[in-house]
Amino acid sequence: MSRVVRAPRGTELHCKNWQIEAPYRMIMNNLDPEVAEDPANLIVYGGAGKAARNWEAFDKILESLENLEEDETLLVQSGKPVGIFKTHEMAPRVLISNAMLVPKWANWETFWDLEAKGLTMYGQMTAGSWIYIGSQGIVEGTFETFAALAKKHFDGSLKGKFVLSAGLGGMGGAQPLAITMLDGACLIVEVDRNRIKRRLETKYLDVMAEDLDEALGMVMKAKEEGRALSVGLVGNAADVHPELVRRGIIPDVVTDQTSAHDPLNGYVPNGMTLDEAIALRKSNPEEYIKRAKKAMAEHVLAMLEMQKRGAIVFDYGNNIRRMAYDEGVKDAFNIPSYVPEYIRDLFCEGKGPFRWVALSGDPEDIYKTDQKVLELFPDDPILNRWIRLARERVKFQGLPARICWLGYGQRAEFGLAINEMVRKGELKAPIVIGRDHHDTGSVASPYRETEAMKDGSDAIADWPILNALLNTASGATWVSVHHGGGVGIGYSIHAGVVVCADGTKETDLRIERVLTGDPGLGIVRHADAGYEIAIKTAKEKGIKMPMLK
Amino acid sequence: MSRVVRAPRGTELHCKNWQIEAPYRMIMNNLDPEVAEDPANLIVYGGAGKAARNWEAFDKILESLENLEEDETLLVQSGKPVGIFKTHEMAPRVLISNAMLVPKWANWETFWDLEAKGLTMYGQMTAGSWIYIGSQGIVEGTFETFAALAKKHFDGSLKGKFVLSAGLGGMGGAQPLAITMLDGACLIVEVDRNRIKRRLETKYLDVMAEDLDEALGMVMKAKEEGRALSVGLVGNAADVHPELVRRGIIPDVVTDQTSAHDPLNGYVPNGMTLDEAIALRKSNPEEYIKRAKKAMAEHVLAMLEMQKRGAIVFDYGNNIRRMAYDEGVKDAFNIPSYVPEYIRDLFCEGKGPFRWVALSGDPEDIYKTDQKVLELFPDDPILNRWIRLARERVKFQGLPARICWLGYGQRAEFGLAINEMVRKGELKAPIVIGRDHHDTGSVASPYRETEAMKDGSDAIADWPILNALLNTASGATWVSVHHGGGVGIGYSIHAGVVVCADGTKETDLRIERVLTGDPGLGIVRHADAGYEIAIKTAKEKGIKMPMLK
């Protein structure tokens, strides 16, 4: 019988203060069945992204936090609580490093060897740093990306457009909702029927189809009528996409959110049923990986062909291009990444996926903060549209949470406002404030966030390390450094941060420093690389950059 | 005309307080001509280990520190000051990340590409983290290693033994002194005549020889007479070592300290003069690397042959085995590393190369602390022998400094005692307390510090990251994370820490936490890997390890 974990709600403390209670609730929330993809195996999202090394480690993390003193810090090494040391009250309560490997050994093969020996854990981005909030959280990132795409290529909306993608997992499940929020019609291919059902349940997806003709019929009709519609098709993208090419059906926009970054536990090869694939994964992992990579090559070849015939095709950060390239698809990188295409300009202003979670468990707490953010930033049209649509259409999973992209200055301002609301008793309990690692100053990932940097600094990984050190120095509640999130082992280093707004005056300092330094470093990183928008922002905001001319 | 840098002495501050003055003086001290190997090029030691990216960056670091507020933190990205953010007074004043690369790109070729673009810097270990103190500092590590070897294989001394090695650079220069301190006779082959002269000047080396017969004559005579003697031979180890084998001359102990970790700027190929090699390095770097690696293979083959014929041969952490292995010397790893052989037991007790520097510049300050450490730990024979010999034979380079291996508990105790001496005015100015990255809990380096770990966790790099985060949380004065020190790009990740004993009461807290948590994490790392000594130490000292049984 599998164990069910759910964060405690309400105001009763299980730990010595809210700075400790916050990670205590959030690791449990990451494994809430509403939030996690496979909680029985501690898997939160993104292939095998876990919250703790194993159940024993999970229990000991909770026990450690229950007993932690207000001036102690718990160290977590790849999901295992390894030590507790005395620090001080303004220091983080938890420090985490997940899946870091000495570079020469930083490949999936060695990683799985070490994982099998019980020595490491894959933490993805927000799984192992305890701030994943289910698909709801990333709907907005997807919304933001498609909004930028619509603005760049169309008239700002996806009305009358046909979007094709695959994957309805933890991240991918956000696609149909984001696309319909922008009035588009989309077909999302997903090999796992249960994933599709799940997205229907949460209303992220409108319809499920078992048959390609049926699915295409619905999508094409919606496109013609300029009607928003999302269809989830049971199928394998490596079969469906080439079939569409054969039929000469070319969508307006094509992308992909299968777990291609992980050829063993993520991507499902074609030419077999899902059950057969799962069996093969266990019986012959090498053969599985071979077949998965071959399927990815077919999948990408179809995407390239659609691009040639006029579709707007972009990579959505799952490393599928690299996998196909290794399989001989030499022009795989003709597909541009969404970051330089749509996101980098936002990063240059220090904008990124800011998120917050109500530790009370009460949705009212989030609705009140929704109100507050609208009050503070009335002139931001995307933010306003998003917050209103999110309230309507995004179902909370686990502890109620909200996300929106906020920039330098905005983050600290809003964070302080939240802390004041907690202090004044306007909210039932403290709020944790965090972000994805997929942010402006916190990630080095040459096939995603730092692809094609202006100065060629794609692979420089000092930035996420400085980010984690700065956030630790700034008094965040917990800080994490990860390897391999998003694009897989070997391809990224990134850092996470969470600060708990417990309403105290000291926490005003924490919040102000963390929410200023964290996005500030993102601006510095991009200004240092020569981006005009970032240089301008750094100067306007008075960010101190000793070598900026 | 090349610029000469030297740290200011005395009690006058150039920065707002001693926590800022300390890194300000120490970066300059790293480039003091007495300390650095090639100060004109900002190179401190170990091949190309630098203190700052370039002179402009160096000047801006100083300027930034001069203007830094007491609650601000300067961020240094691979030797370049990139940003200044508000943190708080108990946070570090400087945070550094050097040469970190996304693992897939973590190789020398990409590194030098990026370095040529001005985007990164090689920081070695203590070069880029501003706590290198010249050869004096590492004599003791070498002494400690040879003492452990003598204890394990002989009767505790090297009397009547012939030790062969090569390299008299920043690290290697310590070998002759350490060996003669243990009464051994040694021959050190060094390709660069100037390096030999330098070691003669500082009295680390007794004699220079230009000719092999002459050198051998002296060494063999000393061995027979049981007399301590060190001879530096001008020559290339890839020539001399095979020649010794041909002559059937097999030393008792063989090791190596050429800069083999860096086949372009470190190791010098044979079959050409040093000048020809320097010219080739510039004109045809690829050819240079090819020849250097070939020479390393010949060098290692000779070492292996000596091992077969009865010599005690060990690798001293310069990655020469790996280079030879890549060149086809398949049994290169038959040579064991000094860490599992001689050092790991010390690491298990939290022991490692603790060091301190007198910011006053006054040798008396160090002599007084020498006295203090002898008073505090009268029962440690190696410590006692070392401190007495060091006072006699180790010449200070740059700011006066001392090193000795201290364990968990000892470090904090001594650190607090130093801070009290500063507080009471017994010392003229504050003292900085730091260590090498080559320490118990601060490094992942599968060909050196973490070679052959009991649980197979050699490549797990969470530990140095946790170390840097913990030291930041503990309020160290500066903290650094580096990639590639010692064994080269791709092969290691490690962290440094320095805390400035400025005599204040708040600094008692910093010192106690940093000097407890830092070695404590080393014990945790080794206990987690299953080492009995570490498990015992953790239990005895009451270190909190949530999952220790």
Ligand SMILES: NC(=O)c1ccc[n+]([C@@H]2O[C@H](COP(=O)([O-])OP(=O)(O)OC[C@H]3O[C@@H](n4cnc5c(N)ncnc54)[C@H](O)[C@@H]3O)[C@@H](O)[C@H]2O)c1
């Ligand atoms: N763009 C971003 O912001 C971003 C952020 C984080 C992660 N990612 C990446 O996006 C990818 C998806 O993430 P996720 O959390 O949804 O992963 P997930 O593992 O939860 O979901 C992937 C889904 O793809 C399906 N799938 C696998 N192979 C398939 C195939 N051949 N055809 C059709 N469906 C297939 C799986 O059944 C699964 O439902 C990952 O690679 C992740 O690293 C992107």
Ligand SMILES: NC(=O)c1ccc[n+]([C@@H]2O[C@H](COP(=O)([O-])OP(=O)(O)OC[C@H]3O[C@@H](n4cnc5c(N)ncnc54)[C@H](O)[C@@H]3O)[C@@H](O)[C@H]2O)c1
């Ligand atoms: N064991 C340890 O504790 C430890 C610590 C740090 C570094 N190291 C490693 O030890 C090595 C030496 O460090 P260093 O600081 O002395 O480096 P260095 O560059 O200052 O000195 C290396 C010396 O080797 C000489 N040399 C190069 N090729 C030679 C050859 N073929 N024959 C003879 N001499 C040759 C050079 O002229 C130079 O003087 C490095 O690889 C370093 O990474 C070891």
